[in-house]
Amino acid sequence: MKKTAFTLLSFLLIPIYQLAAQAPTGGGGGSSTIATFTNGMERNPGFFTYYWDAKKGKVWLEIDKFDTEFLFYPSLAQGVGSNDIGLDRGRLGQEHIVKFQRSGPKVLMIEPNYSYRAISNDPLERRAVEQSFAKSVHAGFDIVAEEGGKVLVDLTPFLMQDMVGAAQAIARTKQGAFKFDASRSAMYLPYTKAFPQNTEFETIITLTGDNPGAYLRDVTPTATAVTIHQHYSFVQLPDNNYKPRIFDPRIGYGGIEYFDYATPVSQPIMKRYISRHRLEKKDPSATVSEAVKPIVYYIDPGTPEPIRSALMDGTAWWNQAFEAAGFKDAFQVKLLPADADPMDIRYNLVQWVHRSTRGWSYGASVIDPRTGEIIKGKVTLGSLRVRQDYLIAQGLIGDFAGATAPTSDPMLQMSIERLRQLAAHEVGHTLGLPHNYISSTQGGGEFGRASVMDYPTMVAKIKGANIDLSDAYAKNIGIYDKWSIRYGYEQFPNGTDEKQALDKIINDMHKTGITFLTDKDARPEGSVHPGTHLWDNGNNAVDELKRVAEVRRMALANFTAKKIPLGMPMATLEEVLVPMYMFHRYQVEAAAKVVAGQVYTNALRGDGQPVTSVVPVQEQKRALDVLLATIDPAFLAVPKSIQALIPPHPFRYDPNPREVFKRRTGLSFDPMAAPEAAAGMTLQMLLNPERISRLVGQSALDPAQLSLEGMLDQLLAATWFKAEPTDSYQAEVKRLTDKLFLQKLIDLSSNQDVTSQGRGIALLKLSQLKNKLTAPSTNPKLAAHHLFALDQIRRAEGNIADVRPSNPQTPPDGMPIDTGQEWLSPECDWR
Known part of the structure; x- marks a missing residue:
């Protein structure tokens, strides 16, 4: 299905897989019962029950749901550690709606095409659209045993492949030609588990190759063998009680898009809906109510203090916005339990990730492609970014008397304030929000700060003979953030015309002088709006x-x-x-x-x-x-x-x-x-x-x-x-x-x-300059300067290819200097 993409690193999107699982050496081609075939294996009951065959190192999947859609997505449990390559710990792959379909002795994993639909009660109208566009078969499995309407297949070959496109990412960043090595790959059992609503698999995957590039050599002990952990999630889809909310270009939300061929000709055929978490009031008639199920975000317990507390504080800012939308304590922040699997679909997570160099931070989500409902929010924060902020503070106010900073360290304080804002920014992406780059000019005051979804740089002020950083970053959510959360999450009383209510929110926002412009308005070097820019x-x-x-x-x-x-x-x-x-x-x-x-x-x-x-x-x-x-x-x-x-x-x-x-x-x-x-x-x-x-x-x-x-x-x-x-x-x-x-x-x-x-x-x-330069000069440096320029101009007049320009020095890297990676940039941070 089509979705607005907010990630600079598109190479992590998962390709379509076609994999035929090899039939086992035994089992009679499906003639055995499941109980007989799996005798002696470890049974793990759950959403999809699986069996672990320790002798053969195989995973056997019990399929009891045919033609029933579920969510499948891969991710990286353990990454490479290079911002440039982009294969970070916790990186989410593309989500897919899939279903198992049986054909004789074979089972196919099929992905329907949700980019093209007919929202109609007429089954023939729906069938016409379905048959007009291609589906995708991700895998084919031979049935090895069955009983009582259930079948057993070998899932191992499906799991033993480079499903996140790591080899392609390495090749694309010119780090060598690598390929999957089955002999150095295996299941990783500690994080292979089954739960009532999701079944999780994890594998140790090794890629091997020659002539590894510098990025790989920097982060691997032996650069010709790159070993990572891939995670695979099979997840029960949400029920049908979620109500999609329409997208409006005047207020920022990512989301889903699809063609609806049942649309009357006089209306737009493209449908657009926003991405958001499901949030409902316990008392829909109350102006302010607790939530039936609060949105809970968990902080990586591997984050050190005082950074951990800063991340918890910044993430918790969003509760101010949900209060403005009529919810009480509907957005909560907790520390992830030490025994929890961070890749588990049940946890919205802010994860602390280490790399060899400073790099981007990301806010991504697992989304139901049918409706736009956010199922899991996932933030990746690079640990070295705080050191870059500290370095900037050193240059502005550093005054080291000894080998260490003083106990009361304003440089560290500024860096911690930046982390609070950064946490709020990236979590905002996982709530559905894109960047709003005009907000630095709006919101009142000298520096605006209407939204944490902008990219701010530190505000350094001159006070007397010194530079002051006490107001370097915002300390709360912005006014635009409250309007945007109201648009996405506010629950209206029964009988309300939702379209009119949403229009009123936007119109009221405009009356306060708040607007929305995003990456396409700010990122291009030649972009036109004077109020939209990064940092x-x-x-x-x-x-x-x-x-x-x-x-x-x-x-x-x-x-x-x-x-x-x-x-x-x-x-x-x-x-x-x-x-x-x-x-x-x-x-x-x-x-x-x-x-x-x-x-x-x-x-x-x-x-x-x-x-x-x-x-x-x-x-x-x-x-x-x-x-x-x-x-x-x-x-x-x-x-x-x-x-x-x-x-x-x-x-x-x-x-x-x-x-x-x-x-x-x-x-x-x-x-x-x-x-x-x-x-x-x-x-x-x-x-x-x-x-x-x-x-x-x-x-x-x-x-x-x-x-x-x-x-x-x-x-x-x-x-x-x-x-x-x-x-x-x-x-x-x-x-x-x-x-x-x-x-x-x-x-x-x-x-x-x-x-x-x-x-x-x-x-x-150029002609006017040429005429000016013909006057002789007695200064040898100036004469040489003019001679060089005249030679360049004359070459350009003859054949532009004859011009011999110097290769101009470019500035050292700036981005990411103190904020998250962005949408449609070379390394987009959110989708």
Whole structure:
């Protein structure tokens, strides 16, 4: 069935399996009774009863339910430990509705196609749809014994395969060619169990291969053999008392989609419903009532303190939203019992997962594909993320007098506050909610904070001569979160028109100034709305960039050896420096969206919302001025006092290349690498092809608007046509920025994704620059600079393929810097 996908790592979705189980060497091809065949085996009764044959290492499944649908999904009980490969402990695979169907001596596991339906009482109409689209057979089994309407099959070959696509994930991340090795795989009995409503199997799976990549070598004791644990869940489907709730694009929910061919021609054939847990009031007539069955989330007991308490606190924030929806104590948080299986379908879980590098956090759910009902919520939190937050706090306020931080540690306090917000964010995904990236501009106050479903960065404030982190993160659920939970979970009195009641919730939300925009509005580099971005803050992106730039200035001015504890190698200061030097990176991206930006909503016809409007010209020009300040040589230059503190890394302290600036100077710190990365980032955002084309279009519609030629003139004035600084280092930084802009202009002039007029304007500016550069210079450095530029322009005029650009240095990895992985990103965190 179709479902909105919220996971960046789509390779974990399970392929369709076709597996023929081998018939056993004995058993008479089904002539034996089950009792006779299983004599001496361990019987485990439950939803599906199974038998463990210890002598042969086989699992025999007793099938007593034919043509009865149930839920099947695989998952990873023990993972690989690499964020890059993505095979994390606890990772959920795709859920499938399946049923067993018998045909003579054979049983097929069949998945119906719920993407196409006919919601009709006419069986012939339903049959017409069913026969029009393919099903999927996941496995075929030979019957080895039967009695009383039950049959026995060998389930072992079905369980002994790479069902989560681990080999494909390894190959896709270029870590080698691996394949399933049956000789090194076996059942894992401690977590193979049967319960009345679910039967669980776990296996030890080994993949073998040659030439493993660095990611694998980092996390496996012998990288040619990768052993993981796979878990398989066979689960009884919920009853039919759940009522699906319709999706509305004006408020965020994931969910299910399907074609209903019984729909009248005058109505939309695509049906969309939200994902949510089942929650009902004990007293439906009461304004506030306890729940028939509360939603309970369990925290991984393997989480250390004080992190465990922070996760419990942040997860419990959601009870505030359910109270707003009319429920009392309907959302609860408990510690997972030590003897519980975290993969068990019965537990909504917040799991603490270790990796070799910092990485994404995830909020995923097991969903009934028929209705959208959430059956299990599952959060994965990477343990190294808190260390990255602590590192950022070190750069901002660190002042180590000795080898350890003081007992009262504000850096740790900020990191713990981040974990509370992160727990609330990821749990929100498992309640059905996607990101809401406009909420950082809404909700009142200087920094908005209308939703924990945004990506916030820490709010660092200047107080006197110091940076203050006491208000770094929100300390409660946001106002949007309460509106969204009301929409998804509020139970209306009998006789209420639900559609009207839901419309009223959204209309009332809009009256308070709260709206919803998500990943597709925020993630693309050329996205258009100035209020939607990741890791930004503030009601106004331009004002916040100015404020953040000042925080960055102070952080660099205060940067000393005391940013690391006594006894640490001085070279490790670079890891602390990187997030300080790049502290403005996400606010630059946010402010760039003001240029050629458009404000819009997910308006429906007749709902009274504003539809779309262009950002006023003065605001666009103001944004451009502030962005140009970030490529000024004085802004880009790394203070010489800091450079003097950073020697090459010592033996056995090799830095993670993702955490330091790339360099062309060998072991030594490259004074040009950081300016190149930062200036390139600003130019990349401003000269995005989509933004360039919008600039052409907006000035055509309104000549008073900011135009492409106007922006390029200002960029030329800030680079090539600007006098060189007297400081020799800053002068070299300027020449570096000049060349970066020149390369961008050349790229634009031939980029087929840019409008023809946009390419023509780029060519015009290259011609104007060429004419300017012909004047001789007595300064040898400047003469060389001009000669290089003229050579590049002449090559571009002849054959663009002859241009020989340098490979620009890119910033060290930022994401994930202090929040969860996201939807439709290279590593999406939720579906």
